Amino acid sequence: MQRYFGDRSTAVSVVDLVEHFRGEMNKVTVYRILSRMEAEGIIHSFSGSDGLKWYAACKQCTNHSHYDHHPHFQCKVCGMIECLEISLPIPKLKNRKVDTEIILLIGECETCAS
Amino acid sequence: MQRYFGDRSTAVSVVDLVEHFRGEMNKVTVYRILSRMEAEGIIHSFSGSDGLKWYAACKQCTNHSHYDHHPHFQCKVCGMIECLEISLPIPKLKNRKVDTEIILLIGECETCAS
DNA sequence: TTCTTATTGCAATTAGGTTGCAATAAGAAA
DNA sequence: TTTCTTATTGCAACCTAATTGCAATAAGAA
Numbered sequence: 001m002q003r004y005f006g007d008r009s010t011a012v013s014v015v016d017l018v019e020h021f022r023g024e025m026n027k028v029t030v031y032r033i034l035s036r037m038e039a040e041g042i043i044h045s046f047s048g049s050d051g052l053k054w055y056a057a058c059k060q061c062t063n064h065s066h067y068d069h070h071p072h073f074q075c076k077v078c079g080m081i082e083c084l085e086i087s088l089p090i091p092k093l094k095n096r097k098v099d100t101e102i103i104l105l106i107g108e109c110e111t112c113a114s
Numbered sequence: 115m116q117r118y119f120g121d122r123s124t125a126v127s128v129v130d131l132v133e134h135f136r137g138e139m140n141k142v143t144v145y146r147i148l149s150r151m152e153a154e155g156i157i158h159s160f161s162g163s164d165g166l167k168w169y170a171a172c173k174q175c176t177n178h179s180h181y182d183h184h185p186h187f188q189c190k191v192c193g194m195i196e197c198l199e200i201s202l203p204i205p206k207l208k209n210r211k212v213d214t215e216i217i218l219l220i221g222e223c224e225t226c227a228s
Numbered sequence: 229t230t231c232t233t234a235t236t237g238c239a240a241t242t243a244g245g246t247t248g249c250a251a252t253a254a255g256a257a258a
Numbered sequence: 259t260t261t262c263t264t265a266t267t268g269c270a271a272c273c274t275a276a277t278t279g280c281a282a283t284a285a286g287a288a
Contacts, residue, residue: 015275026237031276033235047165049216051244052275073210088205091219093198096187098221102163105205107212129244140268145245147266165275166244235284242277253266258259 001025001033005043011056011072011081013048046072048081049104056083071103077112115147119157125170125186125195127162160186162195163218170197185217191226 004020012020014034018027025033034055037043043055046069056072071084090101118134126134128148132141139147148169151157157169160183170186185198204215 018275027275028238028277029236047161047163049161051161051165051167053165071205073207073212075210084207086205091185091200091202093187093219093221095224096189096221097227098187098219100190100220102218102220104216105207105212106214106216107207107210110209113211132244141244142246142269143267229288231286231288233284233286235282237282238280240278240280242275244273244275246273247271249269249271251266251268253264255264256262258261 001030001037002042005037005055005057008057009082011046011054011083014053014055017055044069046102046104049074049106054081056081059083059085069100069102071105073105073107073109075109075112076106077108080109082109115144115151116156119151119169119171122171123196125160125168125197128167128169131169158183160216160218163188163220168195170195173197173199183214183216185219187219187221187223189223189226190220191222194223196223 001021004017014031017034018030021030034043034045038045038055041058044058045053045055048054054072071086071088072081073084074081084105088101088103090098092098115135118131128145131148132144135144148157148159152159152169155172158172159167159169162168168186185200185202186195187198188195198219202215202217204212206212
């Protein structure tokens with residue numbers, strides 16, 4: 001599982017992971033390893049526009065700065081989701097304290113747009 | 115149901131709606147009325163950070179500009195979600211065409227922060 | 229080896245959401 | 259009003275993501 005995320009820059013849905021490891025590893029085990037790896041700061045999770053849970057390898061994340069979320073980009077054609085290594089300014093709102101923002105940009109990836 | 119959204123500026127999760135109308139209306143009916151009202155441009159939906167489906171009354175939405183999504187704000191203490199009538203700039207990405215952004219700001223609302 | 233702890237598999241369960249179908253309500257036409 | 263047609267609702271069953279309990283196994287330490 002570690003190896004699976006090692007050289008992957010895009011995110012994977014849990015459903016795809018369970019499917020990928022079918023025969024090799026039980027569904028429940030996949031879920032458990034994922035939450036363990038997330039707790040250790042190796043991967044991070046977020047829920048896609050479909051409401052499914054997605055996981056991706058952490059690059060600059062540490063155990064501590066794990067929740068400094070970065071934006072994600074999803075291709076509406078092929079469904080692919082990737083992490084964006086940009087940081088967008090968190091807007092100020094009056095009478096509210098904002099400390100996190102969850103951003104999902106949707107469009108077409110390089111492959112699907114051409 | 116129309117009345118329910120009429121004077122409400124915050125969003126409601128489907129789970130809460132089903133609970134609210136229990137005894138008065140079947141779960142399936144709640145779901146069906148909601149998707150009908152969404153198709154008519156009266157309300158709009160999005161999925162919260164928990165992966166649940168939320169609905170809120172449309173203010174400037176029309177049947178057509180229904181998908182000009184606006185950001186939402188969620189209080190991490192009480193869980194309340196509200197629509198923000200601000201528009202944030204959609205960032206440009208190289209090699210990708212971005213046409214929508216789903217934004218959820220998370221923090222503390224006025225009531226919970228004080 | 230023996231004891232203890234962590235990991236895994238399997239079955240069952242919970243929960244959000246959908247579908248099929250029959251029953252009822254609501255309108256239009258006669 | 260009566261009849262025909264269409265839309266709305268309730269109920270049971272189902273689908274799928276995710277979780278839990280528990281026994282079985284693997285892994286480490288004493």
